[in-house]
Amino acid sequence: xxxxxxxxxxxxxxxxxxxTLNCSYEVTNFRSLLWYKQEKKAPTFLFMLTSSGxxxxxxxxxxxxxxxxxxSILNIxxxxxxxxxxxxxxxxxxxxxxxxxxxxxxxxxxxxx
Amino acid sequence: DTGVSQDPRHKITKRGQxxxxxxxxxxxxxxxxxxxxTLGQGPEFLTYxxxxxxxxxxxxxxxRFSAERPKGSFSTxxxxxxxxxxxxxxxxxxxxxxxxxxxxxxxxxRLLVL
Numbered sequence: 419x420x421x422x423x424x425x426x427x428x429x430x431x432x433x434x435x436x437x438t439l440n441c442s443y444e445v446t447n448f449r450s451l452l453w454y455k456q457e458k459k460a461p462t463f464l465f466m467l468t469s470s471g472x473x474x475x476x477x478x479x480x481x482x483x484x485x486x487x488x489x490s491i492l493n494i495x496x497x498x499x500x501x502x503x504x505x506x507x508x509x510x511x512x513x514x515x516x517x518x519x520x521x522x523x524x525x526x527x528x529x530x531x
Numbered sequence: 532d533t534g535v536s537q538d539p540r541h542k543i544t545k546r547g548q549x550x551x552x553x554x555x556x557x558x559x560x561x562x563x564x565x566x567x568x569t570l571g572q573g574p575e576f577l578t579y580x581x582x583x584x585x586x587x588x589x590x591x592x593x594x595r596f597s598a599e600r601p602k603g604s605f606s607t608x609x610x611x612x613x614x615x616x617x618x619x620x621x622x623x624x625x626x627x628x629x630x631x632x633x634x635x636x637x638x639x640x641r642l643l644v645l
Contacts (some may be wrong), residue, residue, distance in 0.1 A: 422573075452633070460622055460636040461574070506573050518564065518587060519634060521573030 420445045424507050424522035432530050435497050439525045441507030442489040451490050452519065453481055454506040461506055464492070497529045533557060535637035537623050543643045544613055551609045552640045556625030563606050564634060565598055566622040567591065574622055580606060581628065613644045 425440045443451065450468045454461035465474045467483035467490060474481050478497075483490045494501055504526050508519040536555045544550050556563045562581050566574035577596070578588045582603035592598075595613075600606040610617055620641050624634040 454636075460639050463633055463635060466633055508573070518576035518579060518589070519566075519574070520576070523571065523573050 420509070420511060420520050422507055422509050422520050422522035424505075424525050426525060427523065428526040428528070430528045430530065431497055433497060433499060435529075436493065436495045437497060437527065439492040439494075439505050439507075439527070440489060441491070441522060443507075443509045443520075444488065445509045445511040445520065447511050448485065448488075449510045451483055452508045452510070453490070453492050454508065456504045456506055456524065457502075464505075494527075497527075499529050499531055502527055502529045535623055535625050535635055537621075537637040537640050539640055540638060541641050541643075543645065545645050546613060546615060548613055549609065549611045550613060550642065551607055552621055552623075552642075553605060553607050554623030554625075554637060555605045556623070557627075557635060558604075560625035560627045560635075561603070562626045562628050562634075563600055564624040564626075565606070565608050566624065568620045568622055568639070569618075577608075610642075613642075615644045618642055618644045 422443045450466055452466050453464040455464055465481045470485040478495045481492045504524040506521055506524045508521045510519050538553045564579040565577040568574040576589050577592050578598050580600040583600050595611045598608045620639045622639045623637045626634045
């Protein structure tokens with residue numbers, strides 16, 4: 419059965435710290451991996467990763483995918499209180515799960531001033 | 532605002548009642564998805580449409596749930612004879628299918644069944 423596992427489930431840091439969030443997956447015929455940020459409402463898109471070893475960056479956030487080891491990491495540098503949210507990892511596969519995303523439970527990040 | 536919109540944003544109903552939610556996707560998007568999210572969990576896929584055709588349904592979608600997208604634009608999700616276990620956030624997302632796609636989510640409809 420396809421699954422996505424995120425770790426840690428929760429994390430508390432102080433402003434200015436750097437954090438690394440982990441996502442491992444098992445999916446039939448991998449197509450893409452996506453990261454979302456969810457505050458008190460719907461998830462907002464951060465990154466889509468399809469190729470191994472190519473880092474995607476957006477400001478203080480970056481992410482990379484390892485298709486051999488079946489995991490991805492999301493890095494946030496110089497964290498701010500506005501980064502506090504649940505970070506969701508989702509995977510899409512071909513075949514039986516084509517067209518839908520399988521989500522992990524998320525990592526709840528709390529950034530303290 | 533040209534994002535995905537959902538209506539209503541909140542719904543409180545009594546057990547046994549029927550409820551209907553609406554989703555308006557981003558206008559040029561041909562795919563529309565419904566997810567359900569409960570507290571502390573990631574979203575769970577329910578069903579999706581490509582244009583007006585319903586292409587996949589999760590086994591989570593019991594007989595009491597039905598979704599339509601009659602003209603390939605907006606979609607409705609109906610829950611009949613609601614149960615307390617149906618209480619959740621119902622999320623809609625849309626995408627434009629051109630190979631690898633990105634799904635953009637609406638604000639969700641939060642359902643509470645008393």
